[in-house]
Amino acid sequence: MKYPNSGKVYEKPNVSASNRGMSLEEDINKTNRYYRNEDIAVIHKKPTPVTIVKVDYPKRSAAKIVEAYFKLPSTTDYNGIYMGKYIDFEAKECESATSFPFSSIHAHQIQHLRDVIKHGAIAFIILRMTHYDEDFLIKAYDFIQFYDAGKRKSLPYRWITENGFLIPKTYTKPCDYLLIVKKVFEL
Amino acid sequence: MKYPNSGKVYEKPNVSASNRGMSLEEDINKTNRYYRNEDIAVIHKKPTPVTIVKVDYPKRSAAKIVEAYFKLPSTTDYNGIYMGKYIDFEAKECESATSFPFSSIHAHQIQHLRDVIKHGAIAFIILRMTHYDEDFLIKAYDFIQFYDAGKRKSLPYRWITENGFLIPKTYTKPCDYLLIVKKVFEL
Numbered sequence: 001m002k003y004p005n006s007g008k009v010y011e012k013p014n015v016s017a018s019n020r021g022m023s024l025e026e027d028i029n030k031t032n033r034y035y036r037n038e039d040i041a042v043i044h045k046k047p048t049p050v051t052i053v054k055v056d057y058p059k060r061s062a063a064k065i066v067e068a069y070f071k072l073p074s075t076t077d078y079n080g081i082y083m084g085k086y087i088d089f090e091a092k093e094c095e096s097a098t099s100f101p102f103s104s105i106h107a108h109q110i111q112h113l114r115d116v117i118k119h120g121a122i123a124f125i126i127l128r129m130t131h132y133d134e135d136f137l138i139k140a141y142d143f144i145q146f147y148d149a150g151k152r153k154s155l156p157y158r159w160i161t162e163n164g165f166l167i168p169k170t171y172t173k174p175c176d177y178l179l180i181v182k183k184v185f186e187l
Numbered sequence: 188m189k190y191p192n193s194g195k196v197y198e199k200p201n202v203s204a205s206n207r208g209m210s211l212e213e214d215i216n217k218t219n220r221y222y223r224n225e226d227i228a229v230i231h232k233k234p235t236p237v238t239i240v241k242v243d244y245p246k247r248s249a250a251k252i253v254e255a256y257f258k259l260p261s262t263t264d265y266n267g268i269y270m271g272k273y274i275d276f277e278a279k280e281c282e283s284a285t286s287f288p289f290s291s292i293h294a295h296q297i298q299h300l301r302d303v304i305k306h307g308a309i310a311f312i313i314l315r316m317t318h319y320d321e322d323f324l325i326k327a328y329d330f331i332q333f334y335d336a337g338k339r340k341s342l343p344y345r346w347i348t349e350n351g352f353l354i355p356k357t358y359t360k361p362c363d364y365l366l367i368v369k370k371v372f373e374l
């Protein structure tokens with residue numbers, strides 16, 4: 001078994017987290033472009049939250065940020081509209097073959113999922129199990145129920161396969177999650 | 188008549204644009220916090236989009252971004268959910284007493300408003316006319332119709348007062364736009 005980059009995670013939490021998510025992020029962005037171009041849905045990734053401290057203004061060129069820091073996100077990374085419904089989700093890659101640790105999702109993001117569910121959102125998590133090259137859609141409601149039960153500190157892979165929904169991949173839609181959303185949320 | 192900071196706008200487009208919007212942005216953020224705390228709606232401002240070029244990792248302290256640039260936004264600044272509906276809007280301050288120039292809104296943002304309208308969003312613009320200290324909600328649909336007519340390069344103040352809806356301000360809700368949304372979009 002291989003766990004690429006596993007050592008980096010705790011040294012540089014902010015950046016490694018975004019590196020780890022890179023290829024899932026690219027797949028989702030590509031799929032979202034397809035959805036938008038085909039008038040299926042409008043869903044975007046939010047920009048990485050950054051606290052800007054210092055900006056230089058060189059003459060005749062663009063303003064340059066010279067000091068800034070990563071901020072903890074207060075919401076999930078993706079939201080938008082599909083079939084008139086508000087869509088909200090977080091995407092995570094998981095390198096472990098056995099379970100997805102809750103420490104990979106910020107408390108703020110879980111609170112955000114609770115909040116939007118209360119207001120009628122279609123809310124979920126896309127989890128890429130890199131070891132198996134499988135992407136799962138997990139309803140935020142199911143995730144939170146398991147999380148709140150408080151019995152474990154991670155989602156076991158078995159739970160994921162039994163409660164999650166495998167997301168199909170095609171060349172134009174490398175993470176075709178709306179196909180699953182439509183069925184699972186009965187839209 | 189006073190036009191505060193009017194000279195800055197064209198020298199430093201990226202940053203002055205966000206400076207100009209600062210106090211409206213603060214008012215909307217404060218109002219959004221009230222909405223969230225009172226379980227009325229979950230609406231967030233998206234982070235400022237930034238292209239990160241170089242990051243330093245000092246020992247025992249947080250990763251520091253040392254080179255980054257502002258990116259043009261590809262969507263509006265705010266979105267979220269209210270009464271089960273997808274909400275999407277852009278907020279702008281206007282210093283001119285006579286009209287709001289279309290050059291203040293990026294083409295991408297107008298396209299984004301078209302896209303989300305097509306999918307059933309509640310979409311609008313919040314426009315603060317700083318000279319009069321008035322905030323207006325303008326339906327994105329009305330804005331786009333006027334924009335597409337192509338007869339002018341700005342929204343005249345008179346058009347704004349006739350077609351926009353004045354947004355009430357209170358201490359806890361300094362820009363209580365959902366009160367207007369509920370009426371105007373008949374929710």
